[in-house]
Amino acid sequence: MAEEKSDIVLEREYVIPLRRKWLKVPKYKRANKAIKSIKEFLARHMRVEERDLRKVKINKFLNQEIWFRGIKKPPARIKVKVKKLKNGDVYAELAEIPEKIKWDIERDKRKEADAGAKKSAEAEKKAEEKPEEEKEEAKEKDKVEKEKSTVEAGLKKAKIAAHEIKHEVGGKKKDVIAHRMALKK
Helix, strand or coil: CCCCHHHEEEEEEEEEECHHHHCCCCHHHHHHHHHHHHHHHHHHHCCCHHHCHHHEEECHHHHHHHHCCCCCCCCCEEEEEEEEECCCCEEEEECCCCHHHHHHHHHHHHHHHHHHHHHHHHHHHHHHHHHHHHHHHHHHHHHHHHHHHHHHHHHHHHHHHHHHHHHHHCCHHHHHHHHHHHHHC
């Protein structure tokens, strides 16, 4: 969710009733229906153009809260914070995030920062080691190319020899024999 304060047009909190919606569907579809009903509610109340559900985005923690008790028993109501951006997109997140989830968010941010620092350190090391590695890779590529060229040259010679033998002798069976003989050379 990469939005800035200047991009936010509207910000609200809602308690969305879900029970009446998900009671109408089979048990194995209830959590899915709860998610869809949240999107429909927000599209209506946040005045999304043409009530396009693709413009309504749900935070992963809100999604986890809906699915917490499984597909058969989503919550009856849920409190969400909603932000509408200039481009018309609507972002919904859980209004009252439990402490454990807040801690998880902070931990994830720290991990991302640590991973970024490690990647930059590795990139610097690779930048220093590249000239030596590039030289070795170039040598290996040259060897492989030389081997390929010698093999290709040998195949071309064999084909030419088989073609010449074919024209000299003539006949189908003799062509196959001549080709095999040329390949053995």
